[in-house]
Amino acid sequence: MAIQDGGLSLTQQRQRAAFWFLAPMLAALFFVAAWPLMRTIWFSLTDTTLSDLYGGEFIGFDNYLSVRVLESGRWIWRGTLVDPAWWNAVWNTVRFAFISVFFETILGLIVALVLNAEFRGRGFVRAAILIPWAIPTIVSARMWSWMLNDQFGIINDILLGLGLIDQKIAWTASTETAMTAVLIVDIWKTTPFMALLILAGLQMVPRDIYEAAKLDGVNPVKVFFKITLPLIRPALAVAIIFRMLDALRIFDLVYVLTPNSAATKTMSVISRENMIDFDKFAYGAAQSTLLFAIIAIFVSLYIWLGKVDLSGEGQK
Amino acid sequence: MTAQKLLSTVGFYTLVVVIVVFSIFPFYYAIVTSFSTGTELFQVNYWPNSFSLANYEAVLGGRNFVRSIWNSVFIATLTVGFALFLAVTASYALARVRFRGRGLLLMMILAVSMFPQIAVLAGLFELVRFLGIFNTPWAMILSYTIFTLPFTVWVLTTFMRDLPVEIEEAAIVDGATPWIIITKVFMPLLWPALVTTGLLAFIGAWNEFLFALTFTSSETTRTVPVAIALLSGASQQEIPWGPIMAASVIVTVPLIILVLIFQRKIVAGLTAGGVKG
Missing domain, CATH: 1.10.3720.10 (MetI-like)
Structure with a gap:
């Protein structure tokens, strides 16, 4: 490039402009993300309480794990890592994340395949599946808790009518069914999102591949597993990781649909409860730091093992 | 061949109907409920059978x-x-x-x-x-x-x-x-x-x-x-x-x-x- 301006080449000039364009955004992100995250981690190493945010003292890793040896020789372990309530929440979260994402992927794939076919009323179906996605989570939680109501709920009515159950189920209150209730609502709400992401992948597959397969008389099921699935694998991988991350941090649905139920309490719910409701601010901060660590490890592993190109840079 | 084709078409449209009903029904039911009051709330209605704005008045009031x-x-x-x-x-x-x-x-x-x-x-x-x-x-x-x-x-x-x-x-x-x-x-x-x-x-x-x-x-x-x-x-x-x-x-x-x-x-x-x- 021959254009020179004040001794700076065009490239340098553009890079300088880029810096000033990026600076405000990076400053904002530092302010609302990096700084609060560092403070959370710091709080987790102190004994800070909600009422006295600045009165905490550094106590090392005691919120995570500490041991005290009594005179009798007994060892007393304390901290989140030996807290059964925390491990219960970890188990709930992991179980929820895997089951919900599994069903959302399968159902999303089915819905996407339907939407990828050409038929009359396709636009209407696509509009219809956007509705669960558009409804705020809190609203869907309340709508479903009404539908799942033990006495007056329509779900029990339908199931009784079909003869599938012989007595009314307290879906959200009973410990056996609370997780199922949460899963039903989450799958209902997020399958559309999954379907749309997969559909975008499906539409990238050239139509003539299908036509060639059809001419060769290949079985449609075989076409799906041998052609479609490998081709949409990148789209599927990205969709699954986005959903997984969302599922691992779930808070609102559980908080509203099954309040105070140990059967569904997730890591986010238990951290906030300790932090805000139980005045164990630092203890809750330690739990949320652990959740952050778990998610960070999960993302790194997934990107590393799956060779997923999330930045989209590699395609250009 | 045609019978098979008919069957798969019926199957396909059944699937479409199921998808649409599942997506829309909860919101439809919320609307039905929002227009019912009193004892009507405590019986299951699949179809709207009353139109009362009392709930809306209560919320917006x-x-x-x-x-x-x-x-x-x-x-x-x-x-x-x-x-x-x-x-x-x-x-x-x-x-x-x-x-x-x-x-x-x-x-x-x-x-x-x-x-x-x-x-x-x-x-x-x-x-x-x-x-x-x-x-x-x-x-x-x-x-x-x-x-x-x-x-x-x-x-x-x-x-x-x-x-x-x-x-x-x-x-x-x-x-x-x-x-x-x-x-x-x-x-x-x-x-x-x-x-x-x-x-x-x-x-x-x-x-x-x-x-x-x-x-x-x-x-x-x-x-x-x-x-x-x-x-x-x-x-x-x-x-x-x-x-x-x-x-x-x-x-x-x-x-x-x-x-x-x-x-x-x-x-x-x-x-x-x-x-x-």
């Missing part, structure tokens, strides 16, 4: 719910405006200028959008208290930036990457600075993308619950999701299902209308980014 709607509109609008303002210039730099560490920066921005919000809750709580904005809309406007900003930057970057390079080259030859290129050349082309991203960010801010629940302490500062989540009756046992459904319908209908109007653009916005396999 209580001053605080209308207040919550205004809070949500105010917070979501400002959050989106703020995010778009910062994102347009930033995504220009990320999409059109080559510099070292660009890929890393993009990954970092994506990482922030995947943050579990609970991980910053303690730190943000301190920040909100420190700035003296606890229990004000500004607490939400500040904290929502953590998910609206990375998202808008990300989507706008993918949109901008696809703009033809010739337009920009022509502008550079004419001596346009990067700022002129953004405001005069790219902005007119970016409007559709801005509308889509803005709408998606708006929905995100409108639906947010964790921060809104934690950073508000009085009924007058609540946002819509918090108001609906905490709507309760005279006693703990008595959940006012009628008014809750009415409130749900009120806040959901505008969203559904917006989503249906912009559905093509929304699908494009949602799938922008990594999904382009």
Whole structure:
């Protein structure tokens, strides 16, 4: 490039402009993300309480794990890592994340395949599946808790009518069914999102591949597993990781649909409860730091093992 | 052959009907419930058999719910405006200028959008208290930036990457600075993308619950999701299902209308980014 301006080449000039364009955004992100995250981690190493945010003292890793040896020789372990309530929440979260994402992927794939076919009323179906996605989570939680109501709920009515159950189920209150209730609502709400992401992948597959397969008389099921699935694998991988991350941090649905139920309490719910409701601010901060660590490890592993190109840079 | 074809067509349309019914039924049922009152609420009705506006009057008559709607509109609008303002210039730099560490920066921005919000809750709580904005809309406007900003930057970057390079080259030859290129050349082309991203960010801010629940302490500062989540009756046992459904319908209908109007653009916005396999 021959254009020179004040001794700076065009490239340098553009890079300088880029810096000033990026600076405000990076400053904002530092302010609302990096700084609060560092403070959370710091709080987790102190004994800070909600009422006295600045009165905490550094106590090392005691919120995570500490041991005290009594005179009798007994060892007393304390901290989140030996807290059964925390491990219960970890188990709930992991179980929820895997089951919900599994069903959302399968159902999303089915819905996407339907939407990828050409038929009359396709636009209407696509509009219809956007509705669960558009409804705020809190609203869907309340709508479903009404539908799942033990006495007056329509779900029990339908199931009784079909003869599938012989007595009314307290879906959200009973410990056996609370997780199922949460899963039903989450799958209902997020399958559309999954379907749309997969559909975008499906539409990238050239139509003539299908036509060639059809001419060769290949079985449609075989076409799906041998052609479609490998081709949409990148789209599927990205969709699954986005959903997984969302599922691992779930808070609102559980908080509203099954309040105070140990059967569904997730890591986010238990951290906030300790932090805000139980005045164990630092203890809750330690739990949320652990959740952050778990998610960070999960993302790194997934990107590393799956060779997923999330930045989209590699395609250009 | 034809019998088989007929069977598969019937099977296909059955599947379509099942998908549609599953998607729509819960919202339909909320609408039916919102128009029933008294004892009707306590018998299961599959079809609307009454039309009473009493629940709507109860919800809108209580001053605080209308207040919550205004809070949500105010917070979501400002959050989106703020995010778009910062994102347009930033995504220009990320999409059109080559510099070292660009890929890393993009990954970092994506990482922030995947943050579990609970991980910053303690730190943000301190920040909100420190700035003296606890229990004000500004607490939400500040904290929502953590998910609206990375998202808008990300989507706008993918949109901008696809703009033809010739337009920009022509502008550079004419001596346009990067700022002129953004405001005069790219902005007119970016409007559709801005509308889509803005709408998606708006929905995100409108639906947010964790921060809104934690950073508000009085009924007058609540946002819509918090108001609906905490709507309760005279006693703990008595959940006012009628008014809750009415409130749900009120806040959901505008969203559904917006989503249906912009559905093509929304699908494009949602799938922008990594999904382009």
